[in-house]
Amino acid sequence: MADFLFFVVFVTAVFFIGQHIQKKHFASLEAREQALLYLPAVVGRKVFNDDDVERAWLVHGTVVVSGDYFKMMLAGLIKFFGGRISAYESLLDRSRREALLRMKEAAASEGAHMVVNVRFETSKIDGGNPSQQTTGMFEMLTYGTAIRLKAQ
Amino acid sequence: MIITNIETVPGRTIVEHYGIVQGSTVRAKHVGVDCVAGCQNTFGGELKGYSQLLEESRNEAMDRMIKQAQQLGANAIVNVRFGTSMITQGASEILAYGTAVRLE
Numbered sequence: 723m724a725d726f727l728f729f730v731v732f733v734t735a736v737f738f739i740g741q742h743i744q745k746k747h748f749a750s751l752e753a754r755e756q757a758l759l760y761l762p763a764v765v766g767r768k769v770f771n772d773d774d775v776e777r778a779w780l781v782h783g784t785v786v787v788s789g790d791y792f793k794m795m796l797a798g799l800i801k802f803f804g805g806r807i808s809a810y811e812s813l814l815d816r817s818r819r820e821a822l823l824r825m826k827e828a829a830a831s832e833g834a835h836m837v838v839n840v841r842f843e844t845s846k847i848d849g850g851n852p853s854q855q856t857t858g859m860f861e862m863l864t865y866g867t868a869i870r871l872k873a874q
Numbered sequence: 875m876i877i878t879n880i881e882t883v884p885g886r887t888i889v890e891h892y893g894i895v896q897g898s899t900v901r902a903k904h905v906g907v908d909c910v911a912g913c914q915n916t917f918g919g920e921l922k923g924y925s926q927l928l929e930e931s932r933n934e935a936m937d938r939m940i941k942q943a944q945q946l947g948a949n950a951i952v953n954v955r956f957g958t959s960m961i962t963q964g965a966s967e968i969l970a971y972g973t974a975v976r977l978e
Contacts, residue, residue, distance in 0.1 A: 859924065863956060
């Protein structure tokens with residue numbers, strides 16, 4: 723009984739701490755996205771005139787994330803019935819936005835005007851092991867070509 | 875060395891193609907980093923130690939690709955792509971590849 727009680731307290735604590743971290747992260751993402759609105763990152767590559775380009779170079783941003791213990795349990799439960807696993811959706815969404823922001827920040831620090839041909843990549847680094855209660859890790863990678871235009 | 879992931883280097887002319895160049899590295903996790911990550915794993919979110927590790931490995935893979943291109947006499951690499959794959963539990967391969975070219 724004591725064991726079960728401890729487990730419930732533990733999972734509840736993890737849930738609230740995880741939720742708090744997520745809320746803080748979303749707030750910071752929104753602020754940084756606003757600050758970098760002047761620097762468009764686009765998937766296309768014919769958005770500039772070749773003659774106007776001063777410099778082009780590769781930039782990338784990467785982030786490694788894992789889901790929390792509560793979310794993993796929830797996901798395990800949902801997987802039984804099928805359907806959307808919103809716990810993971812929000813995690814992947816915010817980590818991809820973080821990777822995109824890091825790429826933009828790297829481009830902005832060298833004076834880029836835009837990032838073209840942006841590619842996203844998601845890969846599993848560690849599968850996670852339910853028997854050892856690990857959740858698995860993902861890497862979000864974003865890369866593209868930063869373009870600096872000549873002064874007109 | 876100019877590196878882009880589009881087919882050309884804007885504003886420059888490609889005069890010679892040297893074919894594909896690639897660089898890769900296989901990294902395993904570090905016990906110290908792993909302990910910290912294990913704790914963070916409980917609460918979810920970013921694992922900074924791993925982000926850094928992958929950043930370093932990716933730079934190393936790119937350095938190897940650049941070295942290969944330099945040996946061929948290239949001064950730019952275009953159409954660069956990245957790949958990451960899990961080789962075994964806890965070890966991943968980071969791959970970077972592209973086309974080595976010489977610009978005018």
